[in-house]
Amino acid sequence: MKIAVVGETRPGERRVALVPGLVSRLTDVSTDVSADGTAEVAVAVEPGAGAAAGYTDDDYRQAGAVVAGDALRGADVVLSVQPIPEYRIGELAPGAITISFLPAAQELDLVRALRDGGHTALAMELVPRISRAQAMDALSSQSFVAGYRAAVVAAERLPRFLPLSMTASGTIRPATVLVLGAGVAGLQAIATSRRLGAVVRAYDVRAASAEEVRSLGAEFVELDLPTLEGTGGYAREMTEERSRLQRELLAPHVADADVLITTASVPGRTAPILVTEEMVAAMRPGSVVVDLAAESGGNVEGAKPGEEVTIGGVLVWGGANVPSQLPAQASQLYSTNVVNLLLHLRSGGAPTIDFDDEIVAGCCVTHAGEVRHAPTRELLDNPVS
Amino acid sequence: MKIAVVGETRPGERRVALVPGLVSRLTDVSTDVSADGTAEVAVAVEPGAGAAAGYTDDDYRQAGAVVAGDALRGADVVLSVQPIPEYRIGELAPGAITISFLPAAQELDLVRALRDGGHTALAMELVPRISRAQAMDALSSQSFVAGYRAAVVAAERLPRFLPLSMTASGTIRPATVLVLGAGVAGLQAIATSRRLGAVVRAYDVRAASAEEVRSLGAEFVELDLPTLEGTGGYAREMTEERSRLQRELLAPHVADADVLITTASVPGRTAPILVTEEMVAAMRPGSVVVDLAAESGGNVEGAKPGEEVTIGGVLVWGGANVPSQLPAQASQLYSTNVVNLLLHLRSGGAPTIDFDDEIVAGCCVTHAGEVRHAPTRELLDNPVS
Structure with a gap:
């Protein structure tokens, strides 16, 4: 499995979706039980992705990640803070899972592109506020910083x-x-x-x-x-x-x-x-x-x-974007949320999207060519003219 | 006795030498035992003197002070934070006592003018650091703010x-x-x-x-x-x-x-x-x-x-001038120091300059036509060319 970390491009965004200190939680064999038993997880990071938060490319390399301009290519899971920009959707591998904040109602064009690309988009702000999802609650962790x-x-x-x-x-x-x-x-x-x-x-x-x-x-x-x-x-x-x-x-x-x-x-x-x-x-x-x-x-x-x-x-x-004013630690908390969600999806193998799971059902915006988030689907079907 | 509060003119100086809340400590009859028994103390404040610290002219009036452009005229005691500017020395009444910070070694022209005018200049930074002068220690109070x-x-x-x-x-x-x-x-x-x-x-x-x-x-x-x-x-x-x-x-x-x-x-x-x-x-x-x-x-x-x-x-x-960044409270503490020094001078009557008193001897820079502060006197007598 290949996990990509995207460099943020939105002005003022200084966070990064995965800090070097958490790379090993994804690559560590002991926590990875992939479906084919080979336990191979690679993390690829776009150059400079952590720079604004104070993390160098070398920090990522030392943590076991690969730093590469084509990190997105062939990635099964794509991590970012802000949603991946619409112009980059074409770079995603078929069926890729994106994990990021995704204010779906304000990003209808992007949601449409993710849907039409057959991608699975998970929105961190839609993770349900239930006890077992507390460690994935990025809205809370970023509010804490703010x-x-x-x-x-x-x-x-x-x-x-x-x-x-x-x-x-x-x-x-x-x-x-x-x-x-x-x-x-x-x-x-x-x-x-x-x-x-x-x-x-x-x-x-x-x-x-x-x-x-x-x-x-x-x-x-x-x-x-x-x-x-x-x-x-x-x-x-x-x-x-x-x-x-x-x-x-x-x-x-x-x-x-x-x-x-x-x-x-x-x-x-x-x-x-x-x-x-x-x-x-x-x-x-x-x-x-x-x-x-x-x-x-x-x-x-x-x-x-x-x-x-x-x-x-x-x-x-x-x-x-107040959390970006303390970017290293906002990134650390956000990364923990993202990693916990990803490990939750992977429990027992490769990431699976199981809509019987309350967490997945709550935060999934698009999957397999459909918009799963009802309010967003309604907005797309009945645009406010 | 007339006490004047000078409006500060040095760029960046936001403090004021006497806050409204302390006016009554000077005018209160119970604390004033003037030599002739009339117990009359008037406080005159230059217009806008407290503005940068958040105190209005009305605050001073309500505290019992007079707000007047000619506050300096005939004042026995003149209070300021920064030393009174040299160009204003001529406005001082003969023998007036000035109380302010006065970095004598760096202000030799001013010291000379104060000496030649026959004024008594007390420098707050020269108040000795002894227990009974703690409540007059403006260097400490302003360092606390900083x-x-x-x-x-x-x-x-x-x-x-x-x-x-x-x-x-x-x-x-x-x-x-x-x-x-x-x-x-x-x-x-x-x-x-x-x-x-x-x-x-x-x-x-x-x-x-x-x-x-x-x-x-x-x-x-x-x-x-x-x-x-x-x-x-x-x-x-x-x-x-x-x-x-x-x-x-x-x-x-x-x-x-x-x-x-x-x-x-x-x-x-x-x-x-x-x-x-x-x-x-x-x-x-x-x-x-x-x-x-x-x-x-x-x-x-x-x-x-x-x-x-x-x-x-x-x-x-x-x-x-870091204390000026919290001007209201830096002024409050400084005012307390100044008032305590003034009340100390006045104990038993009008302000007296008694060189047997360790505090007065320590902080007096000029008096009765002489420079009393030895290091400053030496600098004046032997100017570094």
């Missing part, structure tokens, strides 16, 4: 101390951090802000997150609103009236914060506006807002992905 | 996690931070890096600092060199041969670090080069160096104050 990064970026932008400091020259009060959305990213932002000694408050529409927030030493903000629980740990969308009321109730908490970190996004959908420009402008001058949802529309009105804008004296940092 | 800032800047520039992180997608190893110089700034950099979960090592020529370093959960790097102890908690300068050997012994520790923070400076002297460009280039690509001593020549060869340069793939951040 949450840490959000807190560190905010601490660096804030022109004041985060921790309480008692010195011979007087006492410095701790800063207040408000985190909206207590999913994986939010919890990690809370934990990191707490590490730095800030007073942290957090809010989430899911009341179930209150315990997790409190266990990190933060205060859970209770709003007088009915709670929303979604499936798979995600929040459901809410009505406009409820959103308005929520913003109104959040306003004083936002105004009181030195740092606001927002992390509320619903996969594949436009992020909800939780904070208006007016609410931002009501914060003290010099305060800092980090919007991790900026790429999917933003939780904060006026936030721009990849930019820092100032609204009423408040700095608003809009996230853009 | 040390925190150094760690946060490094964490933000480093493209990896600082803390050990154990996730369902694998374990992330903690980053390693090396701090050179374990004075106030170094200890605060250590404490903040430790808060963020890094593995921290530290070195100081003073063996006495080992215990402090260890008490913060960091490892003290022992080099096979004779130790140096200075007076007043400062390190003495060392011979070139010893410096070379020290660099040689430090090299492997530097190469092993993800973050290097240097804080070694001897007040009023050029900082020692602890780390060469070659040593920086031997660090892993993506590593980060923060040189807090960049303004006084730098501990790191190639570091430039106020700039970020790259040496062999390593980012080198050179500090420039």
